[in-house]
Structure formats: C-alpha cells, structure tokens
Amino acid sequence: MGYKTTIGLEVHVELKTESKVFCGCSTAFGQEPNTQVCPVCLGLPGALPVLNKKALEYIIAVGLALNCEINEDTKFDRKNYHYPDLPKAYQISQYDKPVAKNGYLDIEVDGKIRRIGITRVHLEEDTGKAIHGEDGSYLDFNRSGVPLIEIVSEPDLESPEEARLYLNKLKNIIAYTGVSDVKMEEGSLRCDANISLRPEGTEEYGNVVEVKNMNSFRSVKKALEYEEIRQAELLDMGQEIVRETRHWQETEGYTFSSRSKEEAHDYRYFPEPDLVPMSISKEQIERIRESMPELPDQKKERFVSSYGLPVYDAEVLTESKELASLFEDIVASFNQPKKVSNWLMGEVLRLLKDGGQELADMPLKSEDIVELLKLVDNDTISNSAGKVVFEEMFKTGKKAMVVIEEKGLKQISDKEELVALVRDVLNKNEGQVNDYHNGKEKLFGFFVGQVMKISKGKANPGLVNEILTEELNRLK
Amino acid sequence: MAIGAKDVKHVAKLARLGLSEEEITTYTKQLNDILEHMDKLNALNTENIDPLTHAIPGHLNVMRPDGVREGLSREAALSNAPQSNERYFKVSRMVGEGEK
Numbered sequence: 001m002g003y004k005t006t007i008g009l010e011v012h013v014e015l016k017t018e019s020k021v022f023c024g025c026s027t028a029f030g031q032e033p034n035t036q037v038c039p040v041c042l043g044l045p046g047a048l049p050v051l052n053k054k055a056l057e058y059i060i061a062v063g064l065a066l067n068c069e070i071n072e073d074t075k076f077d078r079k080n081y082h083y084p085d086l087p088k089a090y091q092i093s094q095y096d097k098p099v100a101k102n103g104y105l106d107i108e109v110d111g112k113i114r115r116i117g118i119t120r121v122h123l124e125e126d127t128g129k130a131i132h133g134e135d136g137s138y139l140d141f142n143r144s145g146v147p148l149i150e151i152v153s154e155p156d157l158e159s160p161e162e163a164r165l166y167l168n169k170l171k172n173i174i175a176y177t178g179v180s181d182v183k184m185e186e187g188s189l190r191c192d193a194n195i196s197l198r199p200e201g202t203e204e205y206g207n208v209v210e211v212k213n214m215n216s217f218r219s220v221k222k223a224l225e226y227e228e229i230r231q232a233e234l235l236d237m238g239q240e241i242v243r244e245t246r247h248w249q250e251t252e253g254y255t256f257s258s259r260s261k262e263e264a265h266d267y268r269y270f271p272e273p274d275l276v277p278m279s280i281s282k283e284q285i286e287r288i289r290e291s292m293p294e295l296p297d298q299k300k301e302r303f304v305s306s307y308g309l310p311v312y313d314a315e316v317l318t319e320s321k322e323l324a325s326l327f328e329d330i331v332a333s334f335n336q337p338k339k340v341s342n343w344l345m346g347e348v349l350r351l352l353k354d355g356g357q358e359l360a361d362m363p364l365k366s367e368d369i370v371e372l373l374k375l376v377d378n379d380t381i382s383n384s385a386g387k388v389v390f391e392e393m394f395k396t397g398k399k400a401m402v403v404i405e406e407k408g409l410k411q412i413s414d415k416e417e418l419v420a421l422v423r424d425v426l427n428k429n430e431g432q433v434n435d436y437h438n439g440k441e442k443l444f445g446f447f448v449g450q451v452m453k454i455s456k457g458k459a460n461p462g463l464v465n466e467i468l469t470e471e472l473n474r475l476k
Numbered sequence: 477m478a479i480g481a482k483d484v485k486h487v488a489k490l491a492r493l494g495l496s497e498e499e500i501t502t503y504t505k506q507l508n509d510i511l512e513h514m515d516k517l518n519a520l521n522t523e524n525i526d527p528l529t530h531a532i533p534g535h536l537n538v539m540r541p542d543g544v545r546e547g548l549s550r551e552a553a554l555s556n557a558p559q560s561n562e563r564y565f566k567v568s569r570m571v572g573e574g575e576k
C-alpha cells in the first residue's frame with residue numbers, strides 16, 4: 001500500500017550573545033568545565049534571573065526573518081521536569097505566548113516553491129552537559145543558561161528530502177541574520193523530527209513518532225528515511241505505530257525506542273514568577289526590521305537583476321553569506337560577474353568539497369582571487385593553467401604570481417618566441433606539412449598539439465593558431 | 477472531589493516525592509480544598525479583565541544589557557556539591573535520555 005509521509009521539525013538554535021540569557025556568565029565555547037557558572041545558572045536558592053536584552057532582540061530578528069507575527073505581549077513559563085543537567089528541575093521557556101508565531105519559509109522542490117509553515121519561535125535556556133562514566137555521571141553547567149531559540153515547523157514537510165531542504169534554508173536564513181553560528185556539528189543547531197505515515201487518499205494523520213539524536217542534516221534525512229520504511233512495513237502488516245520517542249543510531253543506521261511519549265510530556269507549565277512579562281512595541285519591532293541584513297531570497301533576486309546571473313548561479317552563491325560576499329568583493333574589482341561566478345562555483349566549491357572544508361578555512365582573500373582572474377583575463381596564463389595555479393594558491397595560501405613563477409606557468413605570448421616554436425614543429429614534421437597542403441586539413445590540430453607539447457602547455461593558444469596559419473601559408 | 481488519590485500519586489511521582497498512604501489521604505483532601513477555592517474564583521465574570529501573568533501588574537521589560545560578569549569560582553561552585561571531582565559535579569549514573 002502507498003503511504004503519505006508527514007514531517008514536522010523542532011529546531012533548537014543557540015544564540016551568539018556574549019553572556020547567558022538570564023545571568024552574566026560567559027557563553028564562550030570549550031572552556032574548562034564549571035568555570036562559567038553563577039548562582040542563577042546553577043539554580044541556587046534565591047537567585048533571580050534577569051533577561052538579556054540582546055537575546056530578545058535576536059529572537060525578534062529571527063521571527064521577522066521567518067515572516068512571523070511578533071507577539072507584542074510575551075512572557076516566560078516554567079517547564080518542569082527532573083534531569084540532572086537541569087539544576088532547577090525546571091527550564092525557563094515559553095508556553096502560550098512565544099515571541100514569534102505563524103511564519104513560513106519557502107523551499108524549492110523539483111523546481112517548484114513549497115511554502116513551509118513555522119508554528120512558533122520561542123526563547124528558552126539551554127541545559128548543562130552530562131558525561132557518563134562507569135561510576136557515575138559528571139555534570140558541566142557552562143552551557144546551562146545559554147540562550148536557545150526553538151523553531152517549530154508546521155507538519156508541512158512531505159519527505160525526508162524536504163526536511164533536509166527546510167533545514168538548509170533555515171540554517172542559511174539564521175546565518176544571514178548573524179544571531180547564531182548554526183553549526184549542527186558543534187551543537188549550536190539541533191534538530192528533532194516528528195514523522196507519521198497515513199495511507200494514500202486518507203486525511204487523518206497517523207500516530208506521530210519523535211526522532212532524536214541526529215547530528216547532521218544528512219543524518220536527519222537518513223533517520224527519517226529509515227522511519228518511513230519501518231513504519232510502512234508495520235502498517236503493511238496491519239500493526240499500529242506506537243506513539244513514542246526514538247533515538248537515531250548513527251553508525252549502524254537505525255532508530256530505537258527510548259521512552260513512551262504520553263507519560264514523559266507532563267511538563268506542568270506555569271508562568272515564571274521570577275521574570276516580569278515583556279511588552280514589545282511596534283517601534284522596537286520596526287527598528288529591528290530596519291537593521292536586518294539582506295536575507296538569502298532578497299540577495300538571490302538582486303544577484304539575478306543587478307549582475308545578470310542565471311538563477312541557478314544566484315541560488316548557489318547566496319546559499320552561504322560568506323560565499324555571497326566573497327562574490328561581491330571580487331566583482332567590485334573584476335567586473336565580469338559570470339566569470340567570477342563560474343570560478344567560485346567551479347573551482348572554489350570543488351576544492352572546498354574535496355577537502356571537506358568550509359569557506360572560512362580558505363587561506364585566500366578576495367584580492368588574491370582578483371589577481372589571478374586578471375592574470376587569466378590578460379592572457380598571462382591560460383585558463384587551464386589558471387586552475388592549476390588556483391589549486392596551489394588554495395592549498396598553500398601563496399599569491400598567484402608566486403605560484404606562476406614557481407611552476408613556470410607564465411603563458412608565452414611573445415610573438416617571436418612563438419614563431420620559433422611553430423617553425424621548429426613544422427621543420428620536424430615535413431611529411432605532415434606536405435599531407436596538410438595536399439588536403440589533410442585536420443592535421444592543423446596535430447601541429448597545435450605539438451606546439452603546446454614542446455612549450456609545456458604554456459603557448460598562448462590563440463596566438464599559436466594565428467602564427468601557424470601564417471607559417472603554413474608561407475610554406476605552400 | 478475534583479482529584480483522587482491516583483492524581484496525587486502521579487503529581488508526587490513527577491515531583492520525585494515519596495508519600496505514605498496517610499500523606500496521600502491528607503494531600504488529596506488539601507488539594508481538593510484548594511481546587512474548590514479556585515472554583516469559587518472561576519465563578520467570577522472576568523470577561524473584560526486582562527489576565528494577570530505576574531504578581532506586580534504593569535511591571536514590564538526588566539532587562540539587562542548583554543555583557544559578561546564574573547560568576548562563581550569553580551571551587552565555590554562545587555563546594556556544596558555532595559559529590560564532585562574538582563572539575564565536575566558528580567551524580568549517580570544517569571540512565572535513559574532526558575526530555576528537553
């Protein structure tokens with residue numbers, strides 16, 4: 001039987017504030033355990049939280065970037081549960097009045113735009129971290145109280161691939177707003193997924209399974225694909241899907257049941273009495289809206305309209321804020337947008353992918369790339385030599401001219417030198433020259449090849465063609 | 477009665493409280509008395525009254541600027557912990573995963 005898949009995602013993003021959301025402790029990553037703690041984030045009795053203004057501004061910016069309505073009246077609530085990494089036995093979160101709600105983002109699936117609803121975006125505090133040892137569990141509260149936003153999507157996603165596209169887009173948008181590093185590998189972006197299947201042609205949603213513990217976008221997709229198959233097989237056998245939380249096992253590639261959902265979700269939310277409510281004015285919202293940077297979709301449109309780039313190029317270049325600004329920096333000094341785009345999409349992205357690196361890891365600055373592009377453009381080196389030079393620059397951080405000198409790749413564009421090379425080739429291949437004059441014109445390519453060979457690929461191909469034609473005519 | 481012994485046991489379990497049968501009887505009665513009082517309040521017409529989400533009405537937007545302030549030293553932070561190893565708080569081995 002065929003089934004329709006329904007997926008909703010809950011994404012947690014750590015905000016990049018200097019200090020925690022309710023206390024002045026540093027949010028710096030990778031410090032010695034329990035060195036960024038105070039009575040508030042350790043949950044000591046009597047300590048009082050005070051909201052970090054920047055955290056509120058950041059979540060409003062995310063809400064606006066996701067086309068949400070901003071709740072002018074908003075407040076915090078306590079979410080009660082016991083776990084050792086949560087020192088107060090409640091998490092300060094938001095229940096019925098999230099900062100932002102009813103938004104959306106657009107993803108492109110098979111060339112069509114699909115609009116995915118965002119139910120809500122709320123602000124909360126992160127928990128501490130536990131390390132499990134043989135003789136007990138060890139707790140570090142440096143992350144306790146780091147501001148987190150939770151972004152809940154509508155169950156609008158219809159396949160694991162759509163879930164991946166949604167995550168990519170969400171990450172991209174948030175990266176543009178600059179409020180988070182959004183790195184899943186480092187834990188500043190986390191994702192839980194809700195997935196259900198229902199028989200094709202029916203309307204009622206199936207029982208929802210929550211899947212946790214995915215550590216990359218790829219593993220979100222893989223875990224959801226696994227769940228689709230698992231649930232379809234059970235439904236085929238006439239069995240009911242258990243409403244539960246399952247964990248993804250990355251190395252073996254399967255999900256396993258961790259705890260039944262009904263009992264766990266009794267959080268007894270109530271308003272947080274230690275924090276006063278917030279009233280967000282229209283003026284404040286407008287001020288934040290005006291200070292927002294250009295977002296990916298706007299930038300993409302501008303790349304098409306003002307640089308004349310194909311939509312595909314604009315899409316790829318704007319997928320990361322860094323790549324988009326590298327493009328603009330280069331074009332500012334080398335005004336051939338399509339050439340720059342080809343170079344970035346071809347060489348730069350290829351080398352990054354091969355090395356499993358990110359753009360930030362590249363040792364080159366925009367002016368280094370501009371220098372290289374100019375050297376290719378004025379025929380100092382050929383296009384293919386340019387690629388070799390670029391690869392070396394990319395790996396070593398050396399300047400284009402240095403690599404060209406080292407590798408002896410400077411293109412020969414000196415006419416006399418090229419005439420000498422051409423004559424040399426023609427003298428050594430008298431037989432072929434005769435054949436050529438007797439009608440075997442395709443031997444022209446052979447002569448070009450010989451010239452390139454003895455010049456070790458450095459002869460300027462355009463000039464070689466020109467000189468070769470002249471010299472062959474002279475010998476007729 | 478609005479709630480029974482079963483509800484009290486459930487709430488006690490969620491709050492990690494171990495109650496004797498006698499205490500369950502006592503708290504079931506007390507909690508019902510409280511809920512009855514709530515029913516009285518619920519009987520009032522509050523249609524045109526804004527919900528009071530905080531004890532100090534009109535007190536809004538208490539915030540601080542984003543900036544790092546010195547907290548506790550690790551030594552001080554760990555000083556009251558029943559178990560620690562000078563770097564981490566230590567608890568009995570946790571099983572299962574927490575709900576976040």
Ligand SMILES: [Zn+2]
Nearest residue numbers: 023025038041
């Ligand atoms: Zn703190």
